Amino acid sequence: MRDIWNDLQNHHSHIKDRPIVDLFDVDGTRFSHFSTNAVDMVLDYSKTNMDGTARGLLFDLMRQTGVEAKRDAMFAGEKINDTEGRAVLHTALRNLAGVPIVLDGADVMPSVLQTLEDMKLFSSAVRDGTLTGVAGKPFTDVVNIGIGGSDLGPVMATAAMSPYHDGPRTHFVSNVDGADIHDTLKGLNPETTLLIIASKTFTTIETMANAQTATDWMKSALSVDDISDHLVALSTAADKTAAFGVKPERVFGFEDWVGGRYSVWGPIGLSLMLAIGGDDFVQFLQGAHEMDTHFKTAPMEQNMPMALAMVGVWHSNICGYATRAVLPYEQRLTRLPAYLQQLDMESNGKGVAMNGVDLPRDSGPIVWGEPGTNGQHAFYQLIHQGTRVIPCEFMVAQSGHEPDLAHQHELLQANCLAQSEALMLGRSVNEARALMAATDLTGDELERQARHRVFKGSRPSTTLIYPKLTPYTLGAIIALYEHRVFVEGVIWGLNSFDQWGVELGKVLATEMQGYVSGADAPDGKDGSTLGLLAALKP
Ligand SMILES: O=P(O)(O)OC[C@H]1O[C@H](O)[C@H](O)[C@@H](O)[C@@H]1O
Secondary structure (H helix, E strand, O other): OOOHHHHHHHHHHHHOOOOHHHHHHHOOOHHHHOEEEEOOEEEEOOOOOOOHHHHHHHHHHHHHOOHHHHHHHHHOOOOOEOOOOEOOOHHHHHOOOOOOOEEOOEEOHHHHHHHHHHHHHHHHHHHOOOOEOOOOOEOOEEEEEOOHHHOHHHHHHHHHOHHHOOOOEEEEEOOOOHHHHHHHHHOOOHHHEEEEEEOOOOOOHHHHHHHHHHHHHHHHHHOOOOOHHHEEEEEOOHHHHHHOOOOHHHEEEOOOOOOHHHOOOOHHHHHHHHHHOHHHHHHHHHHHHHHHHHHHHOOHHHOHHHHHHHHHHHHHHHOOOOEEEEEEEOHHHOOHHHHHHHHHHHHHOOOEOOOOOEOOOOOOOEEEEOOOOHHHHOOHHHHHHOOOOOOEEEEEEOOOOOHHHHHHHHHHHHHHHHHHHHHHHOEOHHHHHHHHHOOOOOHHHHHHHHHHOOEOOOOOEEEEEEOOOOHHHHHHHHHHHHHHHHHHHHHHOOOOOOOHHHHHHHHHHHHHHHHHOOOOOOOOOOHHHHHHHHHHOO
16 A cells, blocks of 8 residues: 555655745745635635645545545444444534434434424523522522533533623533532522533543532522422433432433533533523534535535644644644633643544554644733743744634724734744844844844844644634534544544543542542552652641
8 A cells, every 4th residue: 555654754854944935935826725715714724834745645645544434434323433332423413404314223313403402492491580499589500510521612612602691600610629619609599500410421520529519508508408400410321310319301311422522512512502592502503514514525625624634634743743732812712722622632642543553653732722812922932932843723703792892803813813924934043133233232242132033934823714703603613623633533543532541540540539538558559659648648
């Protein structure tokens, strides 16, 4: 079989020293060739050193690794998560037209759409005050208790959608650190608080501990034993939710073919729906569905998730950049980097191929970031002048939600574009010398000072421009990243849909709890852990 990886490396060795900006001289229409449109958005990847040959090889790589066939298998409900024997059908949750998706001989869509209707009815009744707590008062506050995929999706999306909030206030508790639940409940009135226990498995220790604390608080504050009017569960485990005291009609279920980090589109998104209402939530699903349709039907050359994946693989494996920064110029996307960390790093942070053999090359990169412009005043120094190259993924809206502050939105946009331009252009030593020449400095001191003001440039970035951060656009952005992660996983030949790497720590934590509580650790425990156990004793 042709070794396309090798071809890519060879090609890269020839072009790696060519400044990115020179590519625009060679091809005056580079922007139109190295950008793509989908769902009213534009993704520009012309500010990378990928050229036509590199991209052609990356297309070949996607063909050779079967990206399109795998994509079709995912949408069709094949059990592509083969270490857990599961289908991967989060896309069914936004298949609003109900086009049948058959899994094990049955169409999954009727139950998906019924659950969506149940969620809408329930959230309307909470929002309009028809449903009340034990004291007969409407709910003013909702606390979502969950962690990982049962927290990050709703917390990210709820923050992103604040202009659309017209329901109860939403709060999120995730950390097992008692400070989290304590500080959240402290300001709440139990009579008007709804507790949502969000856990796919309903066994996650953090969530169960926080749920117990919250229900104890409510029972004691309301002086009742039955607080089921204040409880909702979002889970695949109906037996466990019943044992916890949640009424069956207050359980919004989903199936094991929705991975935790892909679950915001279904019941796990209930807190978002309570905040913004059923119609806006449906818009969120609709935007994602449009991106699904684009991903399924657009040719490779115009396919936005595939373009983003190609850039990712090029930077990670061929250029050797170990991390990528996600930099939304949108304050309301403040939790997007954390959300993408789980989506990307839990999906593609794997070392073994589907067939159980060690991967021959690096897989998922380290993902991190922070909204602009805040990051500019913190870590951009390293991105501009540090010794490591960090590909940046900028994003910014055409317009904001505050028409009277349009001038600030323009400042935001200007900063976003200025950063990617500065990263690409840099500042040469001659330009730096010219800057210094305008001061009183001369000779060696001028030279020394000039050196500190040099930007090597040719630092790569992509920029995503979207119309406005509406529910529809947010859905499209998240689906774009989901599919990007999927394509990269296929190229690397790994299973993006399991997460065995989180298990060992969980097992050891259960055992460690006994030692922290005072039981003697067995002989043979490592010296560091023994030392730390001793140090924990006040
Ligand atoms: O929803 P839950 O079953 O409580 O799981 C919550 C989270 O914990 C697990 O450890 C996984 O790493 C995540 O993928 C998951 O989203």
